[in-house]
Amino acid sequence: MFVTRLLTVAISLPFVIAALLFLPQQLWALVMFPVLAIASWEWAGLAGYTPASRLAYAATLVISAAALFYLVPRAGGVPVRVDIGIYALSCVFWLAIAPVWLVERWATRNPLLLALVGWIVLVPMWLALVQLQAAPWALLLFMSVVWVSDTAAYLTGKRWGRRKLAPLISPGKTWEGALGAATAVAIYYAILLLTLPASNHYLDRSWGLIVFAVILVLSVEGDLFESWIKRTAGVKDSGQLLPGHGGILDRIDGLTATMPAAALAYYLR
Numbered sequence: 423m424f425v426t427r428l429l430t431v432a433i434s435l436p437f438v439i440a441a442l443l444f445l446p447q448q449l450w451a452l453v454m455f456p457v458l459a460i461a462s463w464e465w466a467g468l469a470g471y472t473p474a475s476r477l478a479y480a481a482t483l484v485i486s487a488a489a490l491f492y493l494v495p496r497a498g499g500v501p502v503r504v505d506i507g508i509y510a511l512s513c514v515f516w517l518a519i520a521p522v523w524l525v526e527r528w529a530t531r532n533p534l535l536l537a538l539v540g541w542i543v544l545v546p547m548w549l550a551l552v553q554l555q556a557a558p559w560a561l562l563l564f565m566s567v568v569w570v571s572d573t574a575a576y577l578t579g580k581r582w583g584r585r586k587l588a589p590l591i592s593p594g595k596t597w598e599g600a601l602g603a604a605t606a607v608a609i610y611y612a613i614l615l616l617t618l619p620a621s622n623h624y625l626d627r628s629w630g631l632i633v634f635a636v637i638l639v640l641s642v643e644g645d646l647f648e649s650w651i652k653r654t655a656g657v658k659d660s661g662q663l664l665p666g667h668g669g670i671l672d673r674i675d676g677l678t679a680t681m682p683a684a685a686l687a688y689y690l691r
Contacts (some may be wrong), residue, residue, distance in 0.1 A: 468653065564681065574603045
């Protein structure tokens with residue numbers, strides 16, 4: 423399974439990074455639309471929608487995301503209140519609602535509630551990925567923290583995992599994996615601090631540490647939240663599109679919780 427996961431990443435990641443760095447923002451947004459559409463389709467499947475309803479839901483999220491993108495001015499990198507509000511809404515959900523949802527293990531199958539939550543989970547993430555592409559190296563930095571965390575948690579959990587992190591939510595997650603993720607992110611931060619220019623404020627010893635720590639914690643939370651939604655739906659993976667990973671949601675679960683917060687940090691800094 424690890425070899426399959428590694429091959430999938432090795433094939434897809436260079437294309438993603440190349441598109442992020444070299445495509446104009448309008449084309450980058452088009453590249454991200456299929457990701458949003460497939461993730462929305464998978465979320466609707468987890469919510470128990472019929473095929474026709476899943477298609478309508480995916481279309482609704484894509485249209486609403488497109489409307490937000492074209493309503494937000496992109497010249498000069500100056501956001502307006504609508505996108506800041508969207509990112510703030512996402513942060514409220516991930517910092518105040520999702521933790522309670524996980525602790526209480528809510529198992530709602532209410533289609534309207536799940537539709538709303540799916541929008542909050544997916545659309546702010548998409549908007550953040552598209553907007554932050556105007557600062558591609560900052561976006562790549564934020565995403566790389568999630569990738570380092572996920573990879574380290576997977577490898578250390580597989581090798582040394584014994585104590586379950588949240589057995590009733592995601593039996594595969596362990597405290598050893600979480601510690602491995604935190605250690606790897608700390609080492610990654612130290613390497614960047616020593617090699618990148620000191621003027622990069624995402625790496626200073628106050629703001630940078632906070633950003634990296636928040637991304638680490640939210641990436642774990644996003645993973646756990648999607649695991650719980652899958653558990654209540656009675657499935658192991660959100661889809662079968664990506665060999666070794668499952669569906670698109672299984673690959674971007676850490677980004678759903680982290681990217682809106684990263685965008686908010688970027689624009690409010």
